[in-house]
Amino acid sequence: MIPFNKPYFSGKESRYIEEAVRSGKISGDGMFTQRVHRFFEESLGFRKVLLTTSCTDALEMAALLLNVQPGDEIIMPSFTFVSTANAFVLRGATIVFADSTALNPNMSTADLEQLVTPRTRAIVPVHYAGIACDMDAIQQVATRHGLAVIEDAAHAIDSYHRGRPLGSLGSLATFSFHETKNIISGEGGMLVLNEGRYDARAEVIREKGTTRSAFHRGEVDKYGWVDVGSSFLPSDIIAAYLWAQLEQMDDIQRVRRAIWQRYYHALAPLVAHGIGLPVLPDYATNNGHLFYLMCRSLAERTALLSYLKARQVWAVFHYLPLHRSAYYAAKHDGRALPWAEHYGERLVRLPLFYELTEPDQQRVIEAVLEFYSSPASSD
Template sequence: MIPFNKPFLTGKETIYIEQAVQSGKISGNGIFTQKCQQFFQDKYGFKKCLLTTSCTDALEMTAMLINCVPGDEIIVPSYTFVSSALAFIRQGAKIIFADSMSDHPNIDCNTIETLITSKTKAIVVVHYAGTAVDMDKIMELANRYNLIVIEDAAQAVDSFYKGKALGSIGHLAAFSFHETKNIISGEGGMLAVNDNRFMERAEIIWEKGTNRASFFRGEINKYGWVDTGSSFLPSEVIAAFLYAQLENLEVIQQRRKEIWNVYYEKLSDLQLKDKLKLPNIPDYASNNAHMFYILCKSFEERSQLIQFLKKQNIHAVFHYISLHKSDYYTKENSVPELPCSDKYTDCLLRLPFYYELKDEQQQTIIRSIKDFYNYA
């Protein structure tokens, strides 16, 4: 079976983990945590980075930072992972779901203004497949209506919008280092803070509501409980693993882009024949090769293709089920009409994609897809 995903190890993960253990400090905010945070701040221009145990944790921190309370409304794309909405639901907010674009799963910026009310506090944008949302439009809306922008950049490490790193444009951003991402630590995430309003408080929330970090820097003579928060720090074991990956970022990205380009080139004739659609990368966006997906014409066709590929020992998978139609949401809310989100729910199929995918395996996948569409 050609798996959908296979975590890639650079070889130094266990070496750095051993160093972390032998250092005598394996709880959070040690040397490897600080190295990882500094890496992102230096390379991508994030003002402040805080590692977390997951992207979900980073999103929950954003909900706390913006003082999300019952009665607030948060605009979120429906075609996304549940964490994009759940972080704010937990604070009592109401989620207002937005549709995707007709030619990309990203949020349709042209529909957002109609969703804004006096209760709207923030817009959450998800850079699906690492492809940028049109951030000029988003930030213009945010400035006009005095809203906070949170970039869910779970899939967007090393991806850019008009030359600016994703996660550096909104007021806050959340990243994932889950084993399915380009850069991994098994589980893991990061909060990026780009607005000075949130800088100091982010660290307090990160440290269980205490000013402990300031104490260890010698800025205060004692620390205590000063705000809300939780235990969001990952251990040094996770950070050590992540740092080994970051050292190999360029190599990992180069190989992933090679795989992405082969898929696109070899399947483009099927798109020309109107058999399927391939990913669309807007001019303003870069491609970080997070995933490769195709769009089938119907739910039935996609289901048949999944089964066909399974018989060829190829594991291809669909992705999100629109949150506006989830059991949890529909229990207490009416279902909005979001046809594009529904289309991606029914028709999007992700192909096997990982660093160690062999050329011959990729050719087998491509050939099998063409066989399914009776196109050699």
């Protein structure tokens, strides 16, 4: 079986984990955490970053930093992972779902302004597949209405919008280092603080609402409970694994982009038969995070997944649009979101990971092409 994903191991992770253990400090904010922070701040130009235990926790920190209250409204795409919404629902917010675009699963900006009300606090664009949302249009709406923009960049490490790294454009941004992402630590995430006014409180929230970080730096003579918060910072063992990955980021990205390009060129003939491939707007780059096909119907997708599985290829679909979920359907305002449902019913993700060999990738490609030339599929 060709798996959908296989976590990448550079070879240095075990050594760095051992170094962390030998240092005598394996709790949060140890030497490897500091190395990772410097990498993102100095090499990628993020203003300030804080590692977290997950992208979910980074999103929850963002909701706390914005002081989201019951009755506040947060605009986000329906076609996203549940964590994007959960972080704000936990604070009592009402989620206002935007549709996807016809071009790709990212948030549509065509009707974005009409979704804004006096209760709106923030817009949360999700850069699906590492492809940038239309941040110019989103920022213009946010600026006109005094709204915060929080980038959910879980998929988007090393991807850009008009030459600027995703994660540097909003007031806040969040990243994931889950084992399915390009750069991994098993579980793990990061909060990016693009405005200095969030710095001090973010440290407090990340340390259970206490001044513990300032205490360890010698800035206060004792630490106490001064705000709400939780245990959002990861062990330095997780940061040690992540550091080994970041050292190899250029190579990881080179390989993943090459795999993505091979899929694209080999499957391009399917477009003439109505099968969709990823589309990059002229303002966006491709970071090789995932490769997807758009089937012509739900029935066709179901048949394709079964066909691939029978040929030992593990492909998957992606999100059920959140406005159709068992938890939130009754809370949705009833607007039709046809493009979100379109992607929810037709999108198929193909295997893409560092160790996917060219012969195995060719097997995946041939299986897809065979399906579309077989009686199982017809125009």
